[in-house]
Amino acid sequence: xxxxxxxxxxxxxxxxxxxxxxxxxxxxxxxxxxxxxxxxxxxxxxxxxxxxxxxxxxxxxxxxxxxxxxxxxxxxxxxxxxxxxxxxxxxxxxxxxxxxxxxxxxxxxxxxxxxxxxxxxxxxxxxxxxxxxxxxxxxxxxxxxxxxxxxxxxxxxxxxxxxxxxxxxxxxxxxxxxxxxxxxxxxxxxxxxxxxxxxxxxxxxxxxxxxxxxxxxxxxxxxxxxxxxxxxxxxxxxxxxxxxxxxxxxxxxxxxxxxxxxxxxxxxxxxxxxxxxxxxxxxxxxxxxxxxxxxxxxxxxxxxxxxxxxxxxxxxxxxxxxxxxxxxxxxxxxxxxxxxxxxxxxxxxxxxxxxxxxxxxxxxxxxxxxxxxxxxxxxxxxxxxxxxxxxxxxxxxxxxxxxxxxxxxxxxxxxxxxxxxxxxxxxxxxxxxxxxxxxxxxxxxxxxxxxxxxxxxxxxxxxxxxxxxxxxxxxxxxxxxxxxxxxxxxxxxxxxxxxxxxxxxx
Numbered sequence: 017x018x019x020x021x022x023x024x025x026x027x028x029x030x031x032x033x034x035x036x037x038x039x040x041x042x043x044x045x046x047x048x049x050x051x052x053x054x055x056x057x058x059x060x061x062x063x064x065x066x067x068x069x070x071x072x073x074x075x076x077x078x079x080x081x082x083x084x085x086x087x088x089x090x091x092x093x094x095x096x097x098x099x100x101x102x103x104x105x106x107x108x109x110x111x112x113x114x115x116x117x118x119x120x121x122x123x124x125x126x127x128x129x130x131x132x133x134x135x136x137x138x139x140x141x142x143x144x145x146x147x148x149x150x151x152x153x154x155x156x157x158x159x160x161x162x163x164x165x166x167x168x169x170x171x172x173x174x175x176x177x178x179x180x181x182x183x184x185x186x187x188x189x190x191x192x193x194x195x196x197x198x199x200x201x202x203x204x205x206x207x208x209x210x211x212x213x214x215x216x217x218x219x220x221x222x223x224x225x226x227x228x229x230x231x232x233x234x235x236x237x238x239x240x241x242x243x244x245x246x247x248x249x250x251x252x253x254x255x256x257x258x259x260x261x262x263x264x265x266x267x268x269x270x271x272x273x274x275x276x277x278x279x280x281x282x283x284x285x286x287x288x289x290x291x292x293x294x295x296x297x298x299x300x301x302x303x304x305x306x307x308x309x310x311x312x313x314x315x316x317x318x319x320x321x322x323x324x325x326x327x328x329x330x331x332x333x334x335x336x337x338x339x340x341x342x343x344x345x346x347x348x349x350x351x352x353x354x355x356x357x358x359x360x361x362x363x364x365x366x367x368x369x370x371x372x373x374x375x376x377x378x379x380x381x382x383x384x385x386x387x388x389x390x391x392x393x394x395x396x397x398x399x400x401x402x403x404x405x406x407x408x409x410x411x412x413x414x415x416x417x418x419x420x421x422x423x424x425x426x427x428x429x430x431x432x433x434x435x436x437x438x439x440x441x442x443x444x445x446x447x448x449x450x451x452x453x454x455x456x457x458x459x460x461x462x463x464x465x466x467x468x469x470x471x472x473x474x475x476x477x478x479x480x481x482x483x484x485x486x487x488x489x490x491x492x493x494x495x496x497x498x499x500x501x502x503x504x505x506x507x508x509x510x511x512x513x514x515x516x517x518x519x520x521x522x
Contacts (some may be wrong), residue, residue: 031347032126035094035133039354040166042502043174048084048141049092051100051161053077056208064188075114076208077104079161079265083148084141094334095131101160101331104182106189106280107206121335122369130334137167149223150213152206154232154239155178155396156329157198157255158191162230164252166330170357174366177218181205183232194255196229196265202235203242203266210243213372223247227360229328231255233280236411237306238268240276248367250360251280252328253320257307258300260487277314277370278365280307280357281390283325287342310396314376318359318390322352352389359388402433406441418460421467442468443481450485461485469498476506487515496521 019208049467054076061074079100096113102108105119116131118121121149151171155163161180162168168178185191186201206226213219225248231256240246257280263269282301291298307315322344325330333349362384370376382392412424428435442464450461465482472478483498496519503512516522 025179028468032130032335032338033350034126035130035334037347038166039351040170040357041354042136042170043173044172045144046084046087047089047110047137047172048080048082048139048143049137050080050082050140051103051167052075054208054212059204061491062186062188063106063255064190066403069403076181076205077161078209079165081137081168081178082214083144083146083172084138084174085144085410086141087230088138088141090140091134092134092136093131094133096139097135097162097165099129099162100162104160104184104189109284114116114334121331122337122455125427125483127335135165136173137165137464143218146218147220148175148177149225150219150221151176151364152209152213152224152226152236152238153178154202154206154226154228155180155183156230157183157194158185158189159183159230159232159329160331164329164332165354166333167227167357167360170291171361171364171411174361177212177213177220179209180304181209183235194259194262196262197226199231199238199262200266202232203268206236206239206401207243210245221245223371225250225364226305227252228254228423230325234259237263238266239273241273242268244275246276248277248364249279250363251278252356252360253283253323253325254280256280257282257304257317260306262347263306270309271309272282275313277363277367277376278307278310280317281320281327281328281359282317283323284319284321284342284344286324290339290341293341304444307394307396308446312394314370314378314381315396316382316385317393318385319393319396319496320352320356320390322348322389323356328351328356356386358417359385359390362388370409404428404435406437409435409437410441410445417514418463421463425513437471437521439468439472439475439478443478446485447481451488458485458489462491464487474505479505480509480512483512483515488520492519495519 027086055073056076057073060071062071095112099112102110102115116127121127153164153168155161161182168180171178181201186197192198197416214221218229224246226236226240226246228248229252233251234256236249237256240249258384260408278410286296304317307317324343326336327349367382377500409428413421416424446461446464446468449457449464452458462485465478465485469482470479479498479502483495483502484493486498499516503509513522
């Protein structure tokens with residue numbers, strides 16, 4: 017996260033954490049990294065650092081961390097990630113030696129040393145064959161796609177394909193404040209990133225999750241609501257807790273469409289001294305209107321007792337100045353960040369299990385997170401609400417078998433006594449199945465229309481369709497019966513008359 021350097025007696029500039037002391041328990045997979053510029057031709061963009069009014073397609077630099085076949089020749093250094101930062105800030109020609117001071121990260125012995133360390137990733141390594149769950153990372157306000165490279169490398173080493181895109185304003189890199197307009201721009205960038213994932217051979221699009229830090233942890237909420245393929249949302253002290261109006265103002269925001277698990281990791285308690293001196297509204301820390309409004313999905317808030325807001329990202333730990341009023345010692349910050357990464361991994365695993373089984377093992381999950389030193393602050397009941405719609409009904413029937421339509425229907429009535437299935441979908445699905453060239457589907461088609469005429473015995477159209485299937489499948493007597501029934505209900509049914517003549521019954 018980019019921050020402005022504020023010099024005051026209360027800030028210690030030489031207390032950044034040393035990367036060499038990091039405690040992350042990386043997985044067994046080698047990690048590759050690539051960074052490529054993409055463009056979104058559906059939106060215009062202006063490079064403000066060029067001082068031009070010329071408009072172009074929206075530039076979208078994409079960072080990708082992925083399981084690799086093997087270690088490659090060039091291991092990434094932290095300085096390479098800072099080059100990603102300068103390119104995304106449209107300072108491509110800036111000498112590397114200027115990066116720290118240029119982007120408000122102070123230059124000192126620790127930060128200079130940090131920029132030289134080798135990391136876990138290898139540049140442009142050959143991707144490992146296979147399909148891997150996808151994590152779409154949304155960075156903080158006006159931040160680089162590489163701001164949390166340590167977490168991204170960690171997840172890739174454990175078998176995740178991680179994609180990130182910088183946080184920038186709707187028409188340029190410049191933000192428009194913490195507004196719905198800015199959140200909407202980041203949401204659309206995540207939409208693009210999801211589409212980009214679909215072009216990657218490694219991406220398992222049946223397992224897609226989004227992680228957002230700070231403002232990215234607001235923009236990824238309407239993104240998840242608007243995309244049924246997102247299977248879980250993780251918030252790293254996300255602004256959805258503190259700036260809900262910026263999300264609710266977006267047309268995609270709809271609590272009823274939040275149908276996946278949501279987990280929020282909150283920063284440590286802010287000291288009273290900081291609240292008073294910085295004019296912070298402390299009521300926001302204890303309230304969480306968004307989480308409290310969720311129903312039917314597992315939703316949690318956990319406390320990260322040793323991390324202030326900036327320490328949820330790698331750059332904040334390694335390059336931002338420490339605040340002596342509230343920040344923990346550097347070794348404790350590093351160890352706590354490692355436990356946060358572990359908690360995120362446990363959360364992703366729990367979300368994967370929930371997607372596969374439909375069951376959330378609350379006790380097991382909460383114990384795992386508690387053991388990473390993240391106390392539980394609040395949660396929903398996590399009971400999955402039934403989806404009582406026509407589409408879900410037919411999904412349930414396909415799972416149970418079309419011969420059990422009555423049983424499934426009765427179950428749905430127990431969930432919602434007002435539940436009904438209109439004639440049109442019954443007629444369409446019955447005909448689609450019944451006119452198939454496969455025996456099991458033809459049988460299912462008749463079962464659907466048998467079910468339909470039981471519910472709508474006075475529907476001439478349904479009887480006509482059922483008669484058509486019976487005729488097509490050689491069930492002459494049944495065909496005659498239902499054509500006659502249709503004709504009795506609608507004497508003007510010329511199709512029934514013609515078919516009965518062909519069957520010798522008119």
